[in-house]
Amino acid sequence: MGAEVKIWNPVEVAEQASHDYVSKIHPSQLAIDPSLELPHMTPLVLNMCKDMFKAWADLDDSCFDIEKISGGITNLSAGFGAKWLGIFGNGMVQSFINAQTLSPSDMREPKLAAKIAKQLKRFHNVEIPGSKEPQLWNDVWKFFEKASVLKFDDSEIQKTYETISFKEIHDEIVELKGLCDLLKSPVIFAHNDLLSGNIMINHEEDKLYFIDYEYASYNYRGYDIGNHFAEYAGFDCDFDLYPNINEQYHFFRHYLQPERPHEVSEKDLEALYVEANTFSLASHVFWALWGVIQAKMSPIEFDYLGYFFLRYKEYKRQKEKYFLLARTYLTGCKNK
Structure with missing residues (x-):
């Protein structure tokens, strides 16, 4: 929007x-x-x-x-x-800012991934005046309400829009929120839109910058990290670029202990892996609904409705895997 x-x-x-x-x-x-x-x-x-x-x-x-x-x-x-x-x-x-923005492929580079992780940890420690309530589900429901009642002047776009089952999406949000709540992800000040275009670097001065805080708010740690990982795919939504477990563990080590990354325990790595990947599903739902609204509101020439289908398709493709991951982890925690 x-x-x-x-x-x-x-x-x-x-x-x-x-x-x-x-x-x-x-x-x-x-x-x-x-x-x-x-x-x-x-x-x-x-x-x-x-x-x-x-x-x-x-x-x-x-x-x-x-x-x-x-x-x-x-x-x-x-x-x-x-x-x-x-x-x-x-x-x-x-x-x-005398720096250049990153590309999606830049974020995969191990040295840059470590820098981003360390900077994100600093960012999450910032104290901002105002409400400390996490905004994820409030924002998801606001987007859902707006997206589900749109009318398009173009009959072909309207026909495509009408293929969306908002009843299904409603039920998916309820189920996903219930699972995410069980993970007890810490609430921090989150960027919420940490894509490559919102990260800038000055190589000569070795300085990294986060920019564009339009969506910043207090939110769940898992969502901010999971959303960042989803952005490895870029606007082309090439989700084959989503970071694998080794790439994620590399990121987590530098996030959890920036000064001593190799001392992070396997237990902490596993916990954050479950948290971030489960919340990455929420990222797909959030930006999918955003795409529907943009299709109606934005003057920019971009296939926003197509973007909805790409993000929501990826949510459904990954849902079973990450739901099983989270439920298995939570069951193991209860049995310990």
Whole structure:
């Protein structure tokens, strides 16, 4: 779904942020219409920058270079992404990250996988003000409610949409949630969308960044890791690229004990393996429903309805395997 336009009082937000961030957050009351073409937007951006950063007020316009870039880079404290510099009427200003985004195949590379695992452990330890309640099932049900009542103008798309059994999906969500709840996955602050395009690296400085926190919330550890593994497949949904047990154990070792990865016990590896792979099923359901909604709402040229079928098909293909894995593990825990 497209992000909603947020309207805020930038002065109030900047004042609140000053208590949460080391660097000063500069406010401006000005707002900018993002739909404007660059030539019409440029003078507005110039005025906003000069209003926000007083030291720039007397600079000649030739000192500024303004261009449109694509992609969301939403800030988070603790050094995971761009620095938050300022806030204005309907947006924010952030520093530029001198790094490149990863590709799905990059995430499989052992050294990078270890770096991602270590960074994710740091990320999960961040304390964010607000509700600590996990949002996974709330969000799944919200997506389900929206996805199940859509009407498409295109008759062929509508016909394809009507082949979806939302009664079946409803029952699958209930069953999956019941199993996931038994695993008692820890609740942490989760990224929830850790695909390759939301990971950036500067090889020269050996720095890794997580970006785009549109879906970030408190959530289950198993979901954030399982969702990351599902993203090895990329938007092409080549699930043959899903990490095998050895690749996952390599990731888990660096996640569980970043400084002493080889000291992680087999018991802890097995537990996280069960947790992450069971919750990866929830990832398929979540993003499948997201795809249905995007098929109706998004202006982007992409086969979102096809994406639904690919993700939901993978859920059904892996369900028996991971349900058996989780139930066997839980039975073993009870018998010990």
